[in-house]
Amino acid sequence: MRRMDNGNKDRRIKWLILLIPTITIGLWEYVRHAFLLPYVSMDLGNLLAPFIVLAVTLTLVRSLFTRMEQSQMALQREKEAKAALEERESLARELHDGISQSMFLLAVKLDQLDELSREEPVRELAGGLRETVRVMHEDVRQAIANLRQPPSPESAAWVVPLRELLGETAELTGARAEFVWTIRDDGLTDKEKIELHACVREALVNVRKHARASHVYVIGEPDGAGGFRCRIEDDGVGFGGDPLQAQGRFGLRMVRDRAEAMGWSFLAERRGDRTVVELAKRGKRAEQP
Template sequence: MIFRSKDRRLKWLILLIPTLTIGLWEYIRHTFLLPYLSMDLGNFLAPFIVLVVTLTVVRGLFGRLEQSQQALQREKESNASLEERERLARELHDGISQSLFLLAVKLDQLDEQVVEGPVKPLAEGLRETVRVMHEDVRQAIANLKQPPSPAEAAWVAPMRELLGETAGIAEATAEFNWSIPEGSLTDKEKIELHACVREAIINVRKHAKASRVFVNGEKEGENGFRCTVEDDGVGFAADPLQAQGRFGLRIVRDRAQAMGWTFVAERRGSRTVVELRKLDKEGVYAR
């Protein structure tokens, strides 16, 4: 609402200033300059005066109007993103989270009825799996309700902290190298890149059994970037995007494709690498 009111004032000023300039010039000319300027010279100077005012004052107003429009567009994008995250959080809570809770209750009942036999360890394993999944869903809901801020300190720092937590849990060493300029990414790109890196790190924590984990982010070209999450863990037994019951890397791939980024998950020597890349404006990778 504030942006719209400001835009209306700027538009009226842009429309009125040339007219007011001509009116003021004519008043000054006829009141003070008529003995010194001929009518023809005054008429000749009028369009140049309007041009000078347009190139200075009106041009500045156009710049402010453009900035206001960009700020309004960013606000709309941010609000749309927040609404979508809130919707996803509600769906996770009302759907998957509740179903996992009921499944955990039923597994507890099964565990109480089975005293011994091969079903006992199977039930305990299933219960632990459901517990971990339920915690993951609850964490996802919490993250959706508290989206990362576009500010660098608020969206890069959580990735560094999560990497440190992952290294602590896995008793691994971690390296975090980040040189992507904060101003080179849009707010939406920051949110999506944060989500992708976070999912890749969690995937390492769950499955890699790594002793070293690396997160690297670097700028490529004028508008591009390259971001990798690497580890020296067990790697992929097969195509990770086809593995049953594993959705982390598929989520990363889908997010990357939706943003127009490239996605690669592969084994490179002794390391498993998940790579996200954005092309620069020429459509080629920087070298």
């Protein structure tokens, strides 16, 4: 349905692009002959006509071309997303029809071996193998379920290392970790992904060294205007004075410098019982008056 709507919109735009110059000339000729003939000579009117068409083309028609390009790009992204989902579904079918079924048959064979054998070591080995097969079968079933679900922002390849960094921080400090990420993969450029990853890493290293926190959070969310906010939060001891001026504290200064180089805002403050380091990129729609 959405593709049909885009197709109808593109057709309307194409017709408008074709008709606007013709309509412009027709209106100009009508206005010239009906109202301006006593003031504008035929030669001057003929000279002005192409400039009027050019002015209209540079305004209305150019805007229509931009809208059509945006529509085509959206349609292309939709096609790519559909192709990716079809590929995921194909992989899920292959896993189900191949590996999953083979593991089920292997489990049945192990059950038969357990029933036929009277030797205790063999029965123990069969039991251990059966448990291994069960765990592997559950992993395959989970993989199939994940493949059949639409990919989420948290599953993007570049986001996975962020979640792993948070997990490592939690493991080293004994803190509980929470990762919430809703920034779309296409919402950031490759350069922004690299810099954001570096900033989050430095902020988490700072948490490991100084916070003594019991909970650590990494939260990434769009701002609804084409930008984003990324926060690293912890419930640790907080800052003693200005963290950017503390001697030997280079991590947050590096985060601030990277953020400023990218044109992002940087904030490090205490909010209630949490220390918050926030990076934000203001969306273009928010910048419009």
